[in-house]
Amino acid sequence: MTHDFELPPKSLSLLASVGGVVTAIIAIASLNYLSKQLTSTDTVLKTEISTSHSDTNNKAAQAIAKLDAQSLALPGTPVIPSQVTVNTIPYVAPGVGALTPWDVATAHQAWLYFQRNWNKETGLVNSVDGYNTITMWDQASAIAAFVAARELNFISATEFDLKISKMLDTLASLPLYKGELPNKVYNSQTLTPVNYGHPDKKAEIGWSAIDLGRMAIWLKIVGTKYPQLKSKSDAVWQHWHVQRLTKDGQMYGASVIEGKEQYNQEGRLGYENYAAYGLKLWGLDVNEALDYQSDVAFANIYGKGVPFDQRNYENSGANNYVLSEPYILDGIETGFQTLPKAYADRVLAAQEARYHNTKQLTAVSEDNVDRPPYFVYSSLLVNGEPWATITETQEKHNNLRFLSSKAAIAWHVLYNNAYTRQLFDFVQKNLKSEKGWYNGFYEDLQQPNTSLTANNNGVILESLLYKHVGKPLTVWAGVKSGRASGKKSL
Numbered sequence: 001m002t003h004d005f006e007l008p009p010k011s012l013s014l015l016a017s018v019g020g021v022v023t024a025i026i027a028i029a030s031l032n033y034l035s036k037q038l039t040s041t042d043t044v045l046k047t048e049i050s051t052s053h054s055d056t057n058n059k060a061a062q063a064i065a066k067l068d069a070q071s072l073a074l075p076g077t078p079v080i081p082s083q084v085t086v087n088t089i090p091y092v093a094p095g096v097g098a099l100t101p102w103d104v105a106t107a108h109q110a111w112l113y114f115q116r117n118w119n120k121e122t123g124l125v126n127s128v129d130g131y132n133t134i135t136m137w138d139q140a141s142a143i144a145a146f147v148a149a150r151e152l153n154f155i156s157a158t159e160f161d162l163k164i165s166k167m168l169d170t171l172a173s174l175p176l177y178k179g180e181l182p183n184k185v186y187n188s189q190t191l192t193p194v195n196y197g198h199p200d201k202k203a204e205i206g207w208s209a210i211d212l213g214r215m216a217i218w219l220k221i222v223g224t225k226y227p228q229l230k231s232k233s234d235a236v237w238q239h240w241h242v243q244r245l246t247k248d249g250q251m252y253g254a255s256v257i258e259g260k261e262q263y264n265q266e267g268r269l270g271y272e273n274y275a276a277y278g279l280k281l282w283g284l285d286v287n288e289a290l291d292y293q294s295d296v297a298f299a300n301i302y303g304k305g306v307p308f309d310q311r312n313y314e315n316s317g318a319n320n321y322v323l324s325e326p327y328i329l330d331g332i333e334t335g336f337q338t339l340p341k342a343y344a345d346r347v348l349a350a351q352e353a354r355y356h357n358t359k360q361l362t363a364v365s366e367d368n369v370d371r372p373p374y375f376v377y378s379s380l381l382v383n384g385e386p387w388a389t390i391t392e393t394q395e396k397h398n399n400l401r402f403l404s405s406k407a408a409i410a411w412h413v414l415y416n417n418a419y420t421r422q423l424f425d426f427v428q429k430n431l432k433s434e435k436g437w438y439n440g441f442y443e444d445l446q447q448p449n450t451s452l453t454a455n456n457n458g459v460i461l462e463s464l465l466y467k468h469v470g471k472p473l474t475v476w477a478g479v480k481s482g483r484a485s486g487k488k489s490l
Contacts, residue, residue, distance in 0.1 A: 085340055251275065270321070
């Protein structure tokens with residue numbers, strides 16, 4: 001239907017001018033009536049079409065939910081013993097070493113986020129577009145983004161040194177939780193410790209060992225690759241009282257609940273091992289946290305034996321998410337020197353198998369969403385439930401499951417197969433914005449998750465840096481470390 005109305009014919013114009021006001025009013029009223037009728041009809045048609053689409057989407061979502069519920073079988077097929085080992089030689093993905101024009105354009109698109117969200121006064125990068133809060137995890141992603149921008153010649157070496165120096169100087173002088181370790185959240189402009197969602201109210205809420213483990217990796221990469229920055233990256237680590245990060249070979253974090261500090265072991269299979277590797281680079285004892293065998297079990301999900309941590313919320317008080325990001329980061333940054341590549345193979349294979357069974361492209365991870373509850377974990381398996389999307393407090397939001405942009409692009413960089421090509425192409429066609437890459441695409445809603453974050457765009461940039469340099473990023477930077485072990489010894 002067209003809304004392009006032509007001007008009234010000359011006879012009607014003449015009638016209006018000669019016949020007086022009454023005739024003109026009648027003519028105008030007639031046109032207004034006709035316009036209202038057309039608008040009313042158009043509204044009814046749009047409503048009917050929208051309802052029809054909604055009904056179709058609901059039926060499709062219900063069918064997929066049924067298949068998802070049936071996709072889990074226990075016990076699952078374990079990885080064979082010869083594959084349960086981390087790589088002696090860091091893994092290098094096929095096809096690395098040369099970026100395509102699409103790759104370069106993808107990296108430029110991600111870089112838009114950091115151009116918008118870098119704070120000149122502090123050197124820190126907003127975790128969410130236009131929102132003045134930061135976490136250590138997201139600042140590590142921002143460091144990764146600046147390294148990628150320098151190596152891809154988006155910025156000069158001089159600009160890189162100035163901006164990273166500013167960021168590192170700020171990180172080395174942050175007010176710490178109890179004077180010990182970085183608070184979980186800060187205001188990116190005032191550097192005040194705050195709580196999630198309250199950037200203008202001071203609050204010390206504890207620290208995350210997992211976040212600091214990721215930061216530890218990127219402090220080592222920057223300090224090793226760029227000697228002129230080593231003293232600054234070292235100063236950040238030396239600012240922390242790191243003895244409280246570990247206990248008996250495990251990682252420990254702190255939370256403040258009703259005014260009281262809780263000091264608990266932190267991490268489950270995937271994130272635990274990845275973050276522990278970062279702390280190990282700085283000499284901390286994380287042997288227990290690096291052990292990827294003692295608590296592992298396998299669940300067949302769409303026929304693929306996916307590894308999961310047996311320490312779930314019911315028996316340990318913590319969620320045991322199985323999702324893409326820790327396996328992706330381990331591959332890109334260490335070359336699967338922390339977790340067996342066979343685990344990552346299974347995590348990706350199960351998502352591809354879901355696509356073959358449901359026709360729903362799948363690349364799940366955790367990230368911000370553009371509506372309440374604003375942050376979810378989209379998982380292959382969590383607390384015994386397949387394909388659940390939950391909050392940290394176990395609220396279920398399966399209607400907000402989304403294909404993750406960072407996961408889609410990074411899986412393609414690491415595996416470069418027919419399925420990952422579909423993921424990459426889907427992101428290119430559907431998730432570009434003038435501010436960077438949207439976080440993802442909702443399955444049920446069939447629309448973009450328009451949240452924009454430093455982590456999403458940072459992981460995309462570091463994935464393409466990995467492809468560009470042709471090596472895992474710690475290896476490329478020259479970071480020295482003994483290989484992680486699936487047992488207790490290193």
